[in-house]
Amino acid sequence: MIGTTSPADPISAPETDHVSDDALCDLTLVHEDRVRAARAARADGSEMEALAETFQVLASPTRLRLIEALTRGEMCVCDLAAVSGVSQSAVSHHLRMMRALRLVRYRKESRMAYYRLDDAHIEAVFRTGLEHVRE
Amino acid sequence: MIGTTSPADPISAPETDHVSDDALCDLTLVHEDRVRAARAARADGSEMEALAETFQVLASPTRLRLIEALTRGEMCVCDLAAVSGVSQSAVSHHLRMMRALRLVRYRKESRMAYYRLDDAHIEAVFRTGLEHVRE
DNA sequence: ACAATGTATGAGCACTTGTTCAGATATTAG
DNA sequence: CTAATATCTGAACAAGTGCTCATACATTGT
Numbered sequence: 001m002i003g004t005t006s007p008a009d010p011i012s013a014p015e016t017d018h019v020s021d022d023a024l025c026d027l028t029l030v031h032e033d034r035v036r037a038a039r040a041a042r043a044d045g046s047e048m049e050a051l052a053e054t055f056q057v058l059a060s061p062t063r064l065r066l067i068e069a070l071t072r073g074e075m076c077v078c079d080l081a082a083v084s085g086v087s088q089s090a091v092s093h094h095l096r097m098m099r100a101l102r103l104v105r106y107r108k109e110s111r112m113a114y115y116r117l118d119d120a121h122i123e124a125v126f127r128t129g130l131e132h133v134r135e
Numbered sequence: 136m137i138g139t140t141s142p143a144d145p146i147s148a149p150e151t152d153h154v155s156d157d158a159l160c161d162l163t164l165v166h167e168d169r170v171r172a173a174r175a176a177r178a179d180g181s182e183m184e185a186l187a188e189t190f191q192v193l194a195s196p197t198r199l200r201l202i203e204a205l206t207r208g209e210m211c212v213c214d215l216a217a218v219s220g221v222s223q224s225a226v227s228h229h230l231r232m233m234r235a236l237r238l239v240r241y242r243k244e245s246r247m248a249y250y251r252l253d254d255a256h257i258e259a260v261f262r263t264g265l266e267h268v269r270e
Numbered sequence: 271a272c273a274a275t276g277t278a279t280g281a282g283c284a285c286t287t288g289t290t291c292a293g294a295t296a297t298t299a300g
Numbered sequence: 301c302t303a304a305t306a307t308c309t310g311a312a313c314a315a316g317t318g319c320t321c322a323t324a325c326a327t328t329g330t
Contacts, residue, residue, distance in 0.1 A: 030211045030247065038204035038218040048196040048203070050268045051261075056194035060288080061183040064190075068183070069173035076165045077307060083173040090289055092308055102267075111297050111306045112165065121267035125260050126186075132237075132256035133185045195318080212277060225319060227278055246276045246327050 057101045058125065062086055063094050067117065067126055070104065074116040192236050193260065197221055198229050202252065202261055205239065209251040 029035050057063060062084050069075060069083040077095065081088040095115060098104045103122050106115040117123055164170055192198060197219050204210060204218040212230065216223040230250060233239045238257050241250040252258055 029214055029217060031208065031214050034204065034207045034210060035214050035217050037207055038200070041203060047265070047268065048199045051264050052194050052196045052199055054264055054268055055190050055199075056287090059187050059191035059194045061187045062288080064183045064187055065173070069169065072169045072172055073166065075169060079164055079166050079170050082164060082170050086288090087290070088307075089291080089309085093288080096308080108307095113307065119267070119270070121263055121270070125263050125267070128256055128259050128263065129186050129189055130182070132254070132260070133182065133189055135254070135256070191317090197318080221318090222320070223277075224279085224321080228318080231278075243277095248277060 054101050054103070057098055057103055058129070060094070062090070063098065064126070066091070066094060066098070067103070067122065070115060070117045071123055071126070074107075074114045076112045076114050080115065189236050189238070192233055192238055193264070195229070197225070198233065199261070201226070201229060201233070202238070202257065205250060205252045206258055206261070209242075209249045211247045211249050215250065 058067075065084045066080055069080060075083070077088055077091055080095070081091045084091060084094075095104060095106070099106065102118050104115045105118045106113050108114075193202075200219045201215055204215060210218070212223060212226055215230070216226045219226060219229075230239060230241070234241065237253050239250045240253045241248050243249075
């Protein structure tokens with residue numbers, strides 16, 4: 001993965017004529033200060049991976065329909081299957097993923113499982129995203 | 136795709152003993168009113184697909200690093216390559232996608248292309264999502 | 271003219287994702 | 301007990317994604 005042309009990996013730079021602290025890579029840098037700031041913030045890059053996983057859950061029309069439905073209140077799995085237009089099995093798979101990333105929570109009452117959105121962040125992201133695509 | 140067990144497709148229901156307006160499918164419905172409301176909203180389901188495409192762009196650690204970097208101000212492609220840790224080619228591919236979904240804009244000055252975030256929605260979604268994963 | 275530089279693009283490949291199918295688990299009804 | 305219902309789960313396959321490589325385009329410098 002650390003390929004020969006990967007420009008951000010200083011390992012591939014020769015030690016002899018390494019330009020000490022001024023060059024971060026072998027490419028020209030225009031906003032060097034911003035590059036440094038961004039690379040420093042990238043140190044805790046695992047946060048970006050967690051965030052990407054969260055957005056990945058949102059990156060599906062079916063799951064977005066589930067979320068939109070849940071903005072109207074809690075629903076059981078069979079309701080959500082009817083809403084989303086896929087099989088109950090598929091909904092269950094989706095809900096498991098959404099649970100793992102804490103987008104939804106559920107309570108179990110006898111045979112039924114009632115799902116709802118986990119917190120306000122989810123609905124906020126959903127609505128802001130919708131505003132963007134509508135603009 | 137419209138399989139035998141797809142519960143949301145009324146087409147597969149036999150016309151003879153169709154329960155008129157009361158049954159939407161062959162599964163039990165608990166919150167029938169909410170299912171109806173959600174299904175009505177789904178009529179313009181193309182919006183959810185567009186929204187899913189937008190979130191798909193956000194569902195990548197590399198692209199999130201690009202976005203985080205661009206919250207600090209505009210940057211050229213080579214800067215962004217250094218920031219994100221992938222090749223300039225990969226960055227260019229990512230930026231094309233982000234342009235297509237209107238997450239970034241760019242101005243061209245001689246050989247350089249300077250990118251920035253398109254509007255406030257993007258940064259809002261980014262920050263709200265970050266709050267969620269940090270909670 | 272030519273070379274160098276910054277960016278964009280198409281092809282190809284390893285890897286991931288969304289769905290269905292088949293079956294498991296758990297709870298209620300008879 | 302068995303049957304029915306609601307949900308969950310693993311396997312498998314088509315379709316999609318992210319990267320690199322090679323190359324093309326556009327602008328600047330000699």
